[in-house]
Amino acid sequence: MPPMSFIEGFEKLRLLDAAIEQSHNSVVITDADLDAGPRIVYVNAGFEHMTGYDRDEALGQTPRMLQGPATSRAVLDRMRGALASGECFDGEAINYRKDGSWYRVRWHISPVYAEDDDRRVTHFVSVQQDITDERRRDDEIRLLSTALEVSADPVLITDPEGTITYVNAAFEEQTGYSRNEALGQTPRILKSGQQDADFYREMWDTLKRGDAFRGEFVNRRRDGSLMHMEQSISPVTNAGGEVTHYVSIGKDVTDRVRMEDEIRRLAHTDWLTGLANRLSLGDTLEAEMERSRRYGRPLSLIMFDIDRFKDFNDDYGHETGDEVLKRLAETVRGALREADSLGRWGGEEFMVVVPETPGAGAAAMAEKLRKAVAAMETPCPISVTASFGVSEMRPGDTPKTLARRVDEAMYQAKESGRNRVVLL
Numbered sequence: 154m155p156p157m158s159f160i161e162g163f164e165k166l167r168l169l170d171a172a173i174e175q176s177h178n179s180v181v182i183t184d185a186d187l188d189a190g191p192r193i194v195y196v197n198a199g200f201e202h203m204t205g206y207d208r209d210e211a212l213g214q215t216p217r218m219l220q221g222p223a224t225s226r227a228v229l230d231r232m233r234g235a236l237a238s239g240e241c242f243d244g245e246a247i248n249y250r251k252d253g254s255w256y257r258v259r260w261h262i263s264p265v266y267a268e269d270d271d272r273r274v275t276h277f278v279s280v281q282q283d284i285t286d287e288r289r290r291d292d293e294i295r296l297l298s299t300a301l302e303v304s305a306d307p308v309l310i311t312d313p314e315g316t317i318t319y320v321n322a323a324f325e326e327q328t329g330y331s332r333n334e335a336l337g338q339t340p341r342i343l344k345s346g347q348q349d350a351d352f353y354r355e356m357w358d359t360l361k362r363g364d365a366f367r368g369e370f371v372n373r374r375r376d377g378s379l380m381h382m383e384q385s386i387s388p389v390t391n392a393g394g395e396v397t398h399y400v401s402i403g404k405d406v407t408d409r410v411r412m413e414d415e416i417r418r419l420a421h422t423d424w425l426t427g428l429a430n431r432l433s434l435g436d437t438l439e440a441e442m443e444r445s446r447r448y449g450r451p452l453s454l455i456m457f458d459i460d461r462f463k464d465f466n467d468d469y470g471h472e473t474g475d476e477v478l479k480r481l482a483e484t485v486r487g488a489l490r491e492a493d494s495l496g497r498w499g500g501e502e503f504m505v506v507v508p509e510t511p512g513a514g515a516a517a518m519a520e521k522l523r524k525a526v527a528a529m530e531t532p533c534p535i536s537v538t539a540s541f542g543v544s545e546m547r548p549g550d551t552p553k554t555l556a557r558r559v560d561e562a563m564y565q566a567k568e569s570g571r572n573r574v575v576l577l
Contacts, residue, residue, distance in 0.1 A: 179203045179281040181216065185264070185274040187237055190215050194276070203258075203283050205251035216279075221249040232262065239264050239274055245284065256285045307382075309401040315339045318398070327405055329375030340401070345379055347371035360388050360399065369406070381410040423497040425475055426482035434496030434504055438552050441494075441508050445546055453515030455505040456559045457522070457541040460571040462501040469533055477531050481539070484529045485522055504559075512545030516576040519543050523574055538572035 173180050179200040183191035196211045204211075204219060211218070220229070228246045235242040242262045247255050258281050265276040301308050307324035311317050320335045328335075328343060335342070348371055359366040365387040372380050384403040388396045421433035429437065438454070445452040459465075459481065466474040478501065485503065486495055494506040505522075507515045519541040526539045542562025546555055562577035569575065 173197050177202075179258075179279075179283075181211075181279040181281065183216065183277050183279070185276055187233065191277060200281075203250075203256070203281070204248070210251075219248040221247070221255065223247040223255060224249075232260070236262065236264065236274075236277060239266075239272075248281075256283050257288050258282065259284045307403045307405070309335075309340065309403075311340065311399045311401075313396050313398070315399070327374075327380065328372070334375075343370075343372040343374075345371050345373035347379070356386070360386060363388055363390070363396075370403075379407075380405060381407045426479055426497050428482050428486070428503075429494065429496035431496065431498055434494065434498065434506065435552060437494045437496070438504075438506050438556070441506050442546060442550070442552060442555070445508065450509055451511040452546040453507040453510045453512050453543060454546070454555055454559045455507060455515055455519050455522070455541060455543050456498065456556075456563045457503050457505075457519070457526075457539045458563055458567070459501040460538045460540055460567070465533060465537075473532050477533060477537055480529055480531050481526060481537070484525050488522055488525050489518075502563075504556075512543060512576050515545065516543045516574055519574045523572065527572065540566035540571050541574040542566055543574060543576045 174197050176197060176199050179202075180195075180197040181193060181200055182195035183193050185191060193211050193214050193216065196206075196208055200211065201207060206218070224247050228244050232242045232244055241264070242260065245257060245259050248258045249255050260279055260281055262277050262279045264274040265278060267273040267275050301321045304321060305323055307327050308319070308321040309317060309324055310319040317335050317338050317340065320330075320332055324335065325331055330342065352368070356366045356368065365385055367383075367385045370382045370384050372382055374380055382403040383406050384401050386399055386401045389398040389400055391397050421430060422428070423430045441452055444450070459477065462474065462477075465477055478497075481503070482495070482497070485505070489495055489505065492508055496504055498504045505518075507518060510518070523539060523541055527536060529537065531537050540563055542559045542565070544555060544559040544562055550558075558577055562575045565577065566573050566575040
């Protein structure tokens with residue numbers, strides 16, 4: 154290669170100088186006197202912009218002009234050791250601008266050797282990058298990541314195809330799936346089958362519109378148990394508006410749902426026998442009467458009452474009386490068809506709604522129940538019997554008139570000597 158001409162060399166230096174001057178990074182050149190300095194012999198425009206110092210203010214000074222209370226002494230010692238050994242140095246530290254504000258800088262410092270002696274360092278060239286915003290973003294990401302990890306609510310992140318890319322510790326604890334088991338899977342591992350296709354179709358339609366979806370999911374844990382989750386799923390988009398991830402944040406509401414179910418159950422259940430209470434049985438009777446009228450099918454009602462129940466309570470105590478009621482409920486329930494509805498009407502009175510059955514068939518069923526009650530074992534030293542009234546629904550009947558008529562039938566059974574069935 155022919156030697157470079159003076160003009161070519163000058164042009165190269167001019168272009169190099171222009172490139173350094175236009176660089177966004179700060180470029181600082183110092184001499185190599187580590188004892189007295191080193192002294193700054195050159196700074197570019199990037200240095201002026203980054204530090205607030207004019208070139209004339211920096212020339213002849215040492216880089217110590219940029220140091221302050223938060224500048225790491227350990228980093229400075231490592232830098233000085235590397236430079237003293239003629240090595241390059243890379244590091245980060247806190248520097249201070251002319252106005253006293255701080256910024257975080259990343260250094261790369263290289264020694265420059267004399268042309269006639271490759272062991273003698275003449276200068277150091279430092280290229281400095283302001284990484285304050287970068288580190289702030291890193292800190293924010295670290296903070297958010299920590300917040301997600303320590304959150305008591307499960308967090309799940311998927312890619313656009315629904316593949317799980319992140320779960321937090323609460324997800325592991327509440328679902329039973331470890332992180333390694335969940336990553337690479339889809340949320341279908343939690344699907345319980347308790348919700349229909351319309352639910353998931355609505356979810357995806359909402360997310361594809363770019364909106365957040367909120368709903369209550371019935372999920373299945375790794376051990377097979379069900380959990381109710383209030384979840385909010387949000388699409389995350391890039392600058393171009395394309396969905397890059399879906400973030401799901403949930404809250405375990407299993408205990409709340411269980412409590413609500415229990416409240417509903419108690420509102421419709423007799424506290425002692427566990428049978429339907431009067432309110433619930435009345436609703437069932439009304440619904441079955443409406444169905445019977447609509448389809449022209451028979452419907453009957455059975456009412457029965459324990460004979461001389463007051464004597465049980467007076468002679469043997471209320472605890473024994475309660476035990477008799479519970480035994481009777483178990484006995485009768487076990488003798489009924491699946492379609493029949495048994496409930497405690499009040500006190501020692503019980504009622505059975507018997508669909509698809511005319512009066513004669515219901516009377517035969519009542520006779521079977523009467524015998525079962527008479528044969529059951531109780532804590533009482535005497536046998537327990539019951540009187541049964543039966544009536545079939547008639548045209549124009551209301552729940553009230555039908556209940557009144559079957560009550561009259563039961564009264565007639567008692568008046569006729571008890572422990573018998575009367576069809577009215």
